[in-house]
Amino acid sequence: MELKRTHLYDQHVKLKAKLVPFAGWDMPVQYNNLKEEVLAVRNNVGMFDVSHMGEFWVRGKQALDFVDHLVTNDIKNAETNKAIYSPLCREDGTVIDDLIVYKLAADNILICVNASNIEKDWQWILSQKGTFQCELSNESDHYSLIALQGPKADSILKKIGLLTNDVNFVYYSAKEFPYQNEKVIIARTGYTGEDGFELFCSHKMANTLWEKFLSLGVTPCGLGARDVLRLEVCYPLYGHELNDEVTPLDSSLKWTVKMNKTQFIGKDALAKYQPRFQLVKLNLEKAIPRQDYLIENSEGQVIGKVTSGTMSVVTNSGIALAHIHTNLYPKDEIFNIVIRDKRYKATLTKKPFVTGGHK
């Protein structure tokens, strides 16, 4: 199958990015240096082309009711202009995708979904509409999406006049702003743990913004850096910590399942659900854990496996998220990761490996 290209593709080629296939797209995994890209976001500012992600709109009188029914988190009671992270579940509680709902208005809601799940999500959402009075629209091809991330992202947006000193524009909120005769939806969200913005805009505007950001010294960052950044702050990734076989309760996402809501898809199943897995954070000094590496207890019994692993750029050590079978969770909390037939004792940590600076 021919790989799809985002409308920023020529920018990536010009910057000599290393391109790799990802969810059917030819995407930049790295520009110059992955470590520098990670550190730019932690200490300064970086930008990502994430136009491959999907954008669905739910509009109309019952848009809010429908979205609140669809997802496990509470959309109805969220303030207007809030961004809300939520799993999207089936009746049995298994996860179809994790996504962000942008409540621009009660009758105008944007949902941003993972690129790899666009078709699956869209078919599911269509099938659930029933008698809700709202219009659904998959506008994934109409939008480009740039994530501008890092402690200096705010000052960059102000420099180009896209953002003024809007006091209400707090972390995890979203608004539409006029810019150069177009509209740009700015969300103060991201996938890095740092302060930052995601800019939903036209393809032409994306190129304009990308070039402006470049000229202001923003570091272009690839999907490689993005994955390290999200894992350092322990954000789950669909296909790793979440998949069609697990529920949000298997991956430390109880906080996103609001049992006090009257009804939502999956509520009954999740109310009764005994988690099969516990998601743990593991640190390794002298080796790098990778997805699917097995984890053993002190007696050599396999008790789980790594769901995501990498080398942290910030801590300079191996880090992993891992699913441990609940019924095999070791009392002594000794976790040995098996790497090429050797056992490495991991340190269990309760807090994320890196504390992001978002406000």
Add this chain to the structure above:
Amino acid sequence: MSTSIPNNLQYTVEHEWTQINGDVVVIGITDFAQSSLGDIVFMELPEIGRKLNKGQAFGVVESIKSVSDLYAPVSGEVIEMNADLVNSPEKCNKSPYESWMIKIKLSNPSEVKDLLSADKYQEHINNAH
């Protein structure tokens, strides 16, 4: 893509360089290999005394995003291992041809003729990309 391929060394299709000194072969990874891998952050090399068959995996190099096996270009016994490099694997990125990994004492000297010249290696890279 321009990559450095010194004429005085011999190469493998797995992107390793070798330098032959009598019956001892010095082994490292090429400039092309280090550049494709990106920042090398971890390396595992065999212990001295380990006997390797040609083509056998003898270690790994890891970048932040990937794990790559290293394959023995020739058969023989590991007689030296560069422990300094294991402690600072980033040297492979900075100076790949000065960053030797292991030295093997050849057990089958005729295997040396299967190694690629600099020209043949360049051709291999061109064909693969």
